[in-house]
Amino acid sequence: DSGVTQTPKHLITATGQRVTLRCSPRSGDLSVYWYQQSLDQGLQFLIQYYNGEERAKGNILERFSAQQFPDLHSELNLSSLELGDSALYFCASSVSSHGTGELFFGEGSRLTVL
């Protein structure tokens, strides 16, 4: 158990819909990262938040957005969903913003878009 909690574990929805994925980081960790894992693209970095503020952006689509709340949990919002958005979405956390790369991953949220 990494200490990172993600909900929901599985989500099935239709194209055009919007979903929200939730992440609670490990106790004491201030940084939250979101990754997308698909079969053909592997693990892709989406976005990082540190103590409520956006710190780094990766390959995140404009249809996707995220935020980190004062209690440090984070949400990833995916809108106007397309079939290609079907993937595993992982949240990871670390203590600091300028990390060593040592991330603790949750178990992921599996999104299926039909």
Place this chain on the structure above:
Amino acid sequence: GQQLNQSPQSMFIQEGEDVSMNCTSSSIFNTWLWYKQDPGEGPVLLIALYKAGELTSNGRLTAQFGITRKDSFLNISASIPSDVGIYFCAGQLGVGGGADGLTFGKGTHLIIQP
């Protein structure tokens, strides 16, 4: 963005055999890490390397940070059934100052035949 080439893509070995996998990049990284992902789980950090030429062990696992900073190697000695999974290399540009996410390789699937 940076790309990591991880090989082999998959390995079929017998229990007790040694395993070697590697990761190369066209860009220099200041941190190299190796993660393992079990089915239905998020990646878990195995070894982190912070210095070119560094050789680090974690039990039966040994990893090296290439001297050119463009590659890394992971060796597993005397494989056992629980070594089955997907092994990912990851590189990070920043050391103590970078807020960027990790760049992951596409993984090496390790399968152990009875």
